[in-house]
Amino acid sequence: MTRAEALRRAAERLAAAGLEDAREEARRLLAAAGPLTSAQLITCLDEVQPADEAERFDALIARRAAREPLSHILGTVGFWTLELEVTCDVLTPRPDTETVVEAALEAVSDRTAPLRILDIGTGSGAILLALLSELPNATGLATDISPAALAVARRNAERTGLVERTTFKQTSWADGIEGRFDLVLSNPPYVASAVIEALEPEVRDHEPRLALDGGPDGLGPYPHLLAEAKRLLAPGGLAVFEIGYDQGEAALQLAGASGAVEASLRQDLAGRDRALVAAFS
Numbered sequence: 001m002t003r004a005e006a007l008r009r010a011a012e013r014l015a016a017a018g019l020e021d022a023r024e025e026a027r028r029l030l031a032a033a034g035p036l037t038s039a040q041l042i043t044c045l046d047e048v049q050p051a052d053e054a055e056r057f058d059a060l061i062a063r064r065a066a067r068e069p070l071s072h073i074l075g076t077v078g079f080w081t082l083e084l085e086v087t088c089d090v091l092t093p094r095p096d097t098e099t100v101v102e103a104a105l106e107a108v109s110d111r112t113a114p115l116r117i118l119d120i121g122t123g124s125g126a127i128l129l130a131l132l133s134e135l136p137n138a139t140g141l142a143t144d145i146s147p148a149a150l151a152v153a154r155r156n157a158e159r160t161g162l163v164e165r166t167t168f169k170q171t172s173w174a175d176g177i178e179g180r181f182d183l184v185l186s187n188p189p190y191v192a193s194a195v196i197e198a199l200e201p202e203v204r205d206h207e208p209r210l211a212l213d214g215g216p217d218g219l220g221p222y223p224h225l226l227a228e229a230k231r232l233l234a235p236g237g238l239a240v241f242e243i244g245y246d247q248g249e250a251a252l253q254l255a256g257a258s259g260a261v262e263a264s265l266r267q268d269l270a271g272r273d274r275a276l277v278a279a280f281s
Contacts (some may be wrong), residue, residue: 003030004045005053010061017065025070026061032037032074033057067201080130086158091146092202093126097187099274100242101130103266104183107238111135113182118226118232119143120174121213125153125166127185132162139165141181145172146210173224180234182233187242188221190214200277218244222251222276226258230280238277240266248273 007023007030014022031038034053049057065075068200071077071086078084080101081094086092108115115138119128122142144150150168157163171175174184191212196204203212214220222241229239239260243251248265251273253265260278268274 001049001054003041003049006030006057008047010057013054013061013065017067025064028070029060029064033060037124046086067205069202069206072089072206076150079124079126081133082093082129082156082160084124084126084129085152085159086124087148087152088206089146089208090123090152091187091207093124096268096274097126097242098130099112099266099268100127100185100187100240101134103240103275103277104131104185104238105134105193107183107240112137112273114138115182116175116180116234117141117183117185117260118177118181120184120228121145121188121211122168123149124189125156127187128153128166129156129160129162129223131183131185132165134159139167141167141169141173141177142173143169143171145170146208149208149211168265173221174228174232177228177232179232181232182234182235182237184229184233184237184239185241186221186225188214188225190221190242190244191246192216193216213278214244217250219250219254221256222254226255226260226278229278230259236280239276239280241278243273243276245274248276251276 003269007026010026011023014026033056071092076083077086077092119142122144128140128142142153147170154168157166189212191214193213252263254277257280261281262279264277265273266275
């Protein structure tokens, strides 16, 4: 069987499993199964697929057809301009979360300033590392309650060359954190508990429940995060928190109740509310 035929059959299998981007995912898994890059594969699709490559490819396709996340199978995912390690111990960074990065950067008037950034519940480290990659003199503190998640974040800091400007602390939220920060960020759990079982299998069955479950209404973490932002932000600082697409008005109300002097929403590429931006006096 040629690689082209193997790719066609694999794409059909993934499509039958309910995957929308079946052809593209099959192509990426084909590249992962053998020695050729995606670019090299273009000129080698008509070649007969070696038996060992075919065996690896079939195993990878079987995992994806069972709805194991592509990021877990490949081991990495692209976020912002970075390629980050992903495991079952962290949420897979998604394009929607880049809204948090964009909102934070919009608030920075001088990107060369020695800013201090706090990323609460950092997971893979995606938000903090994306910002550090754009702010050359900034430093960051990443917290997470999960030691396994912090280990992933540390490895990502190392692979992106940002580890010397990053500190890690295992703690719940920002417990025990002192000092003042110019940016306080978080992508907290914001899925309502009852909704989790209806999520896609990739999320429901493979991502950490602790990083998903936001309580009965999905808003459980925000009062505490807003209070911590009020405590830890330096004068003129800003808090940016990811929210669910249907939580905008409720998040604004929580920000007002917390004492925020300004609060606004940022939309993702689909035009849905995705980030709460809050400032305190």
